[in-house]
Amino acid sequence: MESFPLWAQLSLIAFLLLLSGFFSISEASMLALNRHRLKHLIKKGVFGARTTHRLLKHTEKLLSVILIGNNLINTLIPVLTTAIALRTFGTNNLALSITTGGVAFLIIVFSEITPKIIGAAWPEKIALPASLALSPLMRITRPLVWFVNLFVSALLRILRLDTRKAKEHRLSIDELRTIVLESAHFIPHKHRSILLNLFDLENLTVDDVMVPRTRIEALDLEAPLEMLLQQLDTCYHNKLPVYQGDTDRILGVLQVRKALAARHGHTLKHETLRELLNEPYFVPSGTPVFQQLQYFQENQQRMCLIVNEYGEMLGLVTPEDIIEELIGEFTTTMPRTSGTCTDWNAKGECIVAGSMPLRELNRLLNLQLPVQGPKTLNGLILEVLREIPDGDVSLQINGCRMEVMQIDHQTVKTIKLFRPPQDSANEMNL
Incomplete structure (x- = not known):
């Protein structure tokens, strides 16, 4: 050097x-x-x-x-x-x-x-x-x-x-969810929402996505023929469950187009309707959504009826109900109960039916109501109050204030919801 x-x-x-x-x-x-x-x-x-x-x-x-x-x-x-x-x-x-x-x-x-x-x-x-x-x-x-x-x-x-x-490090569902949430600047909001819903779908059962029994449109073969025809003319669905007297006595599933074609031939009767019925498909309560979606795909089925351990019908599920959990509701969905709304008004209020599913309510109004227990707003209110209210009652659940407006047959029929403050909504989303 x-x-x-x-x-x-x-x-x-x-x-x-x-x-x-x-x-x-x-x-x-x-x-x-x-x-x-x-x-x-x-x-x-x-x-x-x-x-x-x-x-x-x-x-x-x-x-x-x-x-x-x-x-x-x-x-x-x-x-x-x-x-x-x-x-x-x-x-x-x-x-x-x-x-x-x-x-x-x-x-x-x-x-x-x-x-x-x-x-x-x-x-x-x-x-x-x-x-x-x-x-x-x-x-x-x-x-x-x-x-x-x-x-x-x-x-x-x-x-x-x-x-x-040493084990190879693999990303868990929660880690993938975090990656999606942190990629807000790269993934469009709608795509990000679909991915997050897809992660949630793994933990869902058919009970979470089914149309509840009280909202099912079905045909009663014991009804007059004129009433059945009017119901077929105004039907919003391609298939209808058919029962006799009691909704727990399901006879089959009717394809509406076949029934209308038989009517044009002037051959429609109670017996004709019975002959057009397809075998009903029953699914036990608690079946995972992914398993049911796979069955729909493999067997080309479009409807299943959910029953409990006593054989009582709880609701029905179609592939569209599962897809709506991913991408939101379709415009062809059956009209809702009269008097209910699907968005906040200028005052920050919304009147909904007690039979409204909680998951659907969260999706429409951007709420964070718990979905682990009861499936409907009525069930959630009764669980929180631990009794059937006998008059106007106000309560707050997960930052959302609500007021019971109408009670019918021991159930909460109509509820007024108040939009949570923006700060509270942001805290619940963290």
Whole structure:
């Protein structure tokens, strides 16, 4: 070193600082790189993505090369700097101390903190080109890495740590949900809503999406023929359950088009309707929605009737009901109960029927009413009050204030809801 001029020695130290910074920035960017995003870049054919992916398959060797190179350089820099200080200032303790402190400061700032912050902030822009330099370096230093890893492996065996048994990290549903929520700037609101609903669908049963018994449109074969014909003319559905006297005595499912075709032939009678019935399909309460959707797909069914353990009908489910949980309601949905609304008015109020399903109410009015227990607003109010109200009652559930307006046959028939304050709604969504 003494034969080199001072400027050359300082230039060498600056180069070593940059080289150390390269190892630090490469380490930070490689570790911060999103593996799923990297696979996407490989499919797009981005330059350097495949090389980076190949290096990350051998993380332990990659880190060995980076750490060995970084530590050797960070050790060499103080040695060279001390030699320069001794030749320039002699054995002056103050000068040596200042030189040592200055070199340590330069290493920390230019070779450690700054490169790692930059690498973690822009991993893709740095890791992909850096991999092109690290790949040949790994091949060149393979004997050195092998020698060092001999001691590392021995130490791991002494500590009884087997890295081969380390489980591969997989994202859970909650982690995926968090990723979707944090991607608000990249995924449109409607698409994000569908993805979140899809995650929820795994925990739903047919009871959560069914049309409740009180809202089912069905035909009673004991009714007069004129009434049945009028009901068929004004029907909103392609298929109707048919019962006799009691809705628990389901005879079958009628295709409305077949019934109307028979009517045009002037042959429609009670017996004709009975002959047109298809075998009803019953599903026990609590059946998972995914399982039921798979059955609809495999057997080309379009309707199932939900029954409890006593054989009593609770409601019905169609594929459209399940799809509505994902994308929202269709415009062809059957009209709602008279006197109810589906949005807040100018005063921030909304009158709804007690039979309104809670999940549907949350979706329409952007509420956060609990859906783990009762399925309808009437059931939720009765569960909270623990008694049947005998007059006007006001209560608040999850930030939503509501007022009981009408009671009929021991059930809450009509409720007025008041829009929660914006701050409360935001807190519930966190």
